Amino acid sequence: MERRQINPVAYPNITGLWGFVRSLSALLQPASAPLPDSEEDLNWMDASLDDAYAGRSTNTLYRLFESVKKHHPNSQIVSLDDLCFDLSGFFASKNATEDVLIGAQFPKQHVMLTRSEKVRNGRNFDRIHHEEETYQCAQLERSLRNGVFEVDYESTHFNIYQFHWTDFHTAMRAIYLVFDGEDLTAGTKLVQDVYDWMENLKDEIWVFDQGWRKDKDMYHVVQSADWKRIVLEADMLHNLRRDTSVFFDSEDAYKSLNVAWKRGILLIGSPGNGKTEAIKAIIKDASVPCLYVKSFKSPRGPEFGIRAIFKKARQSAPCILVLEDLDSLLEPMTRSFFLNELDGLESNHGILTVATTNHPENIDQAILNRPSRFDTKYVFDLPSPYLRQKYINMWLLKLESLGIGVNGDQYASREIFGEELSLRTEGWSFAYLKELFVSFQLSRAALRSTGVAAGDTTQEIFQHVETLGKQVAMGGSASAGEPDIALSDASLRTMRMAHMGR
Known part of the structure; x- marks a missing residue:
């Protein structure tokens, strides 16, 4: 596939805010445009970026848009501020599978290097290593932090600007799609195609870790799960499989009872007794999307993360929402917010929430024992x-x-x-x-x-x-030496007896 070699503007060494502003001014030159001859030609851009990045602007997004628009007065511009908008992932997928992307290359501007997620994902989810598991050396991935790159998509040439900054300790991001055309159709089509690609899973699982992303490696780890290799008491195994499979066929039954079509299942027990393997088997058997949560943290704080998690679950319903190690996900400051999302006024219609915990004593009783939050609990004891x-x-x-x-x-x-x-x-x-x-x-x-x-x-x-x-x-x-847990031995025995008799 032919790649276009763009003319990147070098990202100079930055000393202080003014150097950063002047560097961004250079980045805002389109790849095909020469640098201005006189220093006065840069004054408008210097001023707008200086105000935006020094915090003197009341609307950074608008000031950046104004800067780009002044530099491309005759072009169409589509702007986005979605932190999760995976434009680079979309282009990479098209480059690998379809001949619709003529060229895409990040210039050597403000490029960040990060360790590839492909090396880490399997280990995070599959904590107990398989004996046949092989390990790869860490790989580095490049991503554009601040700058511009060119791409041709469906017969339209785009200059795409991307910027990251912080407002009051909140991570911000701006993307501007600049292109020639009579209206915004081409840019809107590209944005819609990216969102459609982001929503459709192809041998992938949704994973939330500072934001939503699709994970192929975790999907392949899940495919190794097999209920036949999960050693549990026969009744417990039967009930667990029933509760996680029958739910999605029972919408009419819930309606007939005039109760919300949602359910919560909590797997309790010390590490190493099969909770994670059971989760993997549940995900593999599911005929609906699965959303796996590694952390509530996000660039805009844990409350924003919790909100984004449940918003995605409601959009994907019917679905399974997996919260592994719930006790480590929750913090005192986010407890009420989590409860409102889990069991508040908004509908969680069609969401089966499956959570695990090694330490039920660290989970608030309002979450642990109130019906309609986690209605069903399974205790994974040390094996008999x-x-x-x-x-x-x-x-x-x-x-x-x-x-x-x-x-x-x-x-x-x-x-x-x-x-x-x-x-x-x-x-x-x-x-x-x-x-x-x-x-x-x-x-x-x-x-x-x-x-x-x-x-x-x-x-x-x-x-x-x-x-x-x-x-x-x-x-x-x-x-x-640990303190007595809030969930008493008598409570655990009651749970076991209840499940064995169901």
Whole structure:
């Protein structure tokens, strides 16, 4: 695909506000226009940008628009101030898949380098690493912070200006699409196409982290989920799948009862007992969009972030809204705002909110126990001996598929060894059990690389049990020193009994 080489204006070293203003003045020259011959020709732009960036302007957006308009008096201009408007992502997707983008290149002006999200996403969501997982070196992505670039889109040539600044500690952004034409049709069409692209998911999941974005890597992580590999009590597993699948087929039932078609499910339990794996399976099975929230923070504060999250959920409904680690997302100052969005006057019609927490004691009782917020709660306890043995047998079968059998003389069968191993791992979470087998395989691979013959499989595994058991014991001691949680043991038992009897 042919790319147009534009004539970028170099972004000089900036010393002080005046240097910054003069630099932006240079950036506002169109790529094809020469610099003015006289210094007086820049006075109007210097003054407007000086006022805007020094805070003397009462309307920075207007002053910047006025500056651009004065420099392009005969052109059409479409302006936006949407922090989430993903123009660069849209152009990148078109460049990769369709022959409608003739050329797009960011000039070397005020360009920022950031670590690629593609390296981080899988780790953030899939906290327990897969043994077959491979890691990439950190990649850097370039993005234009302040400047201008050119692009031809659907037979129209655009000069696109972009600026970022701060007003009263609030992040601001301005985009100006400058083009020739009889009216605003071409610019409006480009804006509409970007928003349409932003709304449509193609093997992606919506993720909120300082703003909404589409995430392909998280989507592929979710595709590895399988209910068959999630080890829970049969009734709990059945009820969890039912509650998250039947909801979207029950709109008429909610209407007949004259109640709002919304639901909240809270997964409670210490880390490593299957909450995240259950979330992944729920998302994979869903026939509706999923919105995953990493943080309530946004460039305009957490209240703005919460508002943007629920606004997007209402626009996407019916949908699943996932709030993982709810106790860490909430802060005292945002509690009331969150409650109003979750269960206030605005309709959350068609939204299934699924949240997890490792520390229910840190969640306000108004959120934890009031009906219509989180109506259903599932407790993910440490696995029972039966569940530990079931999980262990899954791993022993996997080892056999890799050619590593239970070859010790002490145990007559894999099942007998699995039973003994489950007894020796009392108090272990699924995460520690997984680590047991991963560490065993890594040590086997290390021995194999040095030419050392493998020993008794059972004894090697028991050695790893002894090593990891010390970590489990240390974790238990730390937990023992924590204050009593607000959600009492009696309450947890009531929840378990209620779900088992549903």
